[in-house]
Amino acid sequence: MNGSLxxxxxxxxxxxxxxxxxxxFNIVGGVDQQFVVNDSGIYVSKIKEDGAAGLDGRLKEGDKILAINGVKLEDQTHKSAVELFRTAGEDVLLRVLKKSSHHMNGPTGSQPEYKSSMSALGVLGVLAGVAALFGFLYMRHLKKHF
Known part of the structure; x- marks a missing residue:
């Protein structure tokens, strides 16, 4: 690898x-099947726990594979990328862009986690507001009866 990638x-x-x-592991993406908006790169979609990548532990779902054995994966179709992986031999060198280093628009980005935490906070806020409203109405109701 020459470092220019x-x-x-x-x-x-x-x-x-x-x-x-x-x-x-499984991959998604390619020029014919973009996984991330405006990015035809090849991404890891699934890691099998007992497979070579799972046992190694460094490759993660959502990582972008830039090259395999020195062959760049940019501008590859999904099928041609799969073929490169199949014919790569026994020892395979992957150049990988780790998921946390870029903002993804696809389902593996960090946005869904953020949205779900905001949804949980929103639900808690609504529940707190409803409880406060019921408390206010209950207290107002009690004052009328005394």
Whole structure:
């Protein structure tokens, strides 16, 4: 690898040894099947716990694979990227852009977690408001009877 491909602290090289079940992860993306808006890159969609990638532990779902054995994955169709993985041999070197280093528009980004936490806070706020309203009405009702 010559370093010209995304020289960033969030870009890492991961060496994997193909196991009996392959490399142990699934990919999505490609120029014909964009997974992230305006990005035709190849992304890790699923890690199999007992596969080579799962046992290694460094590759994560949502990571973008920039290259395999020095072959850049940009401008590849999904099918051609899958073929590169299948024919990569037993020892495979992946250049990976870690998920946390970029803002993704797809389902693996951090936005859904943020939205769900905001939804939970919103529900709690509404419940607190309803409880306060009932408390106010109850207290007002009691004052009328005394």
């Amino acid at each position: 995304h020289s960033s602290p969030n870009v890492v090289d991961i060496q994997l040894k193909r196991g009996p079940a392959g490399l142990g």
